[in-house]
Amino acid sequence: QVQLVESGGGLVQPGGSLRLSCAASRSILAITYMGWYRQAPGKQRELVATITNSGNTGYADSVKGRVTISGDGAKNTVYLQMNSLQPEDTAEYYCKARSLGVDYWGKGTLVTVSS
Numbered sequence: 001q002v003q004l005v006e007s008g009g010g011l012v013q014p015g016g017s018l019r020l021s022c023a024a025s026r027s028i029l030a031i032t033y034m035g036w037y038r039q040a041p042g043k044q045r046e047l048v049a050t051i052t053n054s055g056n057t058g059y060a061d062s063v064k065g066r067v068t069i070s071g072d073g074a075k076n077t078v079y080l081q082m083n084s085l086q087p088e089d090t091a092e093y094y095c096k097a098r099s100l101g102v103d104y105w106g107k108g109t110l111v112t113v114s115s
Helices: none
Strands: 004-007 010-012 018-024 033-039 046-052 057-059 067-072 077-082 091-099 102-105 109-113
Touching: 004 091, 018 033, 018 091, 018 109, 033 067, 033 077, 046 067, 046 077, 057 067
Parallel strands: 010 109
Antiparallel strands: 004 018, 018 077, 033 046, 033 091, 046 057, 067 077, 091 102, 091 109
């Protein structure tokens, strides 16, 4: 079992930045991969970024160049640094972990981009 707790969401103006955190209940080095997903009102949940336990990363085309995913093994935490935020980035952001073929989700953190 893996428990995930997201934090760092909030209200930010267009062009601003936020760093989201996802704290895992066990070593992220033992987790196959972790990812950030988001779900805007009325839309399906979509992938934002992923990172494997070997450090390989992947990004959705919509966020490439604006978003960086990283992990801190000592803190069992994965981060999502988001820059140049736009209103279309407004969504609930969820952390996901895959371990031994099982997916675990956090409860989400809300990001609102508005002036």
